[in-house]
Amino acid sequence: MSIKAAPSILSGDFSKMGEEAARMQSAGADMIHCDVMDGVFVPNLTFGPKMVADIKKCVSIPMDVHLMITEPERYIGHFIKSGANYLSFHVEATTKAKEILLAIRYAGVKTGIAICPETPLGSIYDLLGDCDFVVVMGVHPGFSGQKYIPDTTERIKTLKREIIARGLNVEIEMDGGANESNIDEIIAAGSDINVSGSCAFNSPNPEKIIKKFQGLC
Ligand code: DX5
Numbered sequence: 001m002s003i004k005a006a007p008s009i010l011s012g013d014f015s016k017m018g019e020e021a022a023r024m025q026s027a028g029a030d031m032i033h034c035d036v037m038d039g040v041f042v043p044n045l046t047f048g049p050k051m052v053a054d055i056k057k058c059v060s061i062p063m064d065v066h067l068m069i070t071e072p073e074r075y076i077g078h079f080i081k082s083g084a085n086y087l088s089f090h091v092e093a094t095t096k097a098k099e100i101l102l103a104i105r106y107a108g109v110k111t112g113i114a115i116c117p118e119t120p121l122g123s124i125y126d127l128l129g130d131c132d133f134v135v136v137m138g139v140h141p142g143f144s145g146q147k148y149i150p151d152t153t154e155r156i157k158t159l160k161r162e163i164i165a166r167g168l169n170v171e172i173e174m175d176g177g178a179n180e181s182n183i184d185e186i187i188a189a190g191s192d193i194n195v196s197g198s199c200a201f202n203s204p205n206p207e208k209i210i211k212k213f214q215g216l217c
């Protein structure tokens, strides 16, 4: 399976989201990562399903929607309708994780659980059988451009071992703090999808960053 690069539109210019997504697609991105924040689960606000649907009209690659909202069960249907191809929510944000995973999968959308840096990995082990991917946070969710939390690499390795030991087909998505200096270590640890916010959008050469995040250079 090839390693995917997922630029996060959170670091794009919000006055021209469609163009920003198209720019990343032209640079070789595999999917567009959309960070949805509610100002409650995280101390920041971004956008809702209409933005996802409108960005989707400007690209042909999959939309990877990362919900950082409380009680995501309230909005899952809206984001499925908006055209999300990958849809993840936080294990810390709901008591209904299993039902949500099943509902997303039933809709034919890739279903993912996201986990914050301080949450024990064991809290998602019972859910792995119902996931297509796990979003391992490399920063405290809320903002792009934060520093990578070094323990994340070990968490990716541990999770990868668990997935392999159980013979599961679950991808690991690393989100937050990845850059040109640590991406090789993140890929070597077992990350299959690499999110890049500030690194891809602020670079004069996003093609190069995306290749690096795909493990190709
Ligand atoms: C953080 C978001 C990330 C963020 C990544 O809450 O979930 O997707 O945009 O940005 P960088 O790569 O700059 O850390």
Ligand code: ZN
Binding pocket: 008, 033, 034, 035, 066, 175, 195
């Ligand atoms: Zn994200």
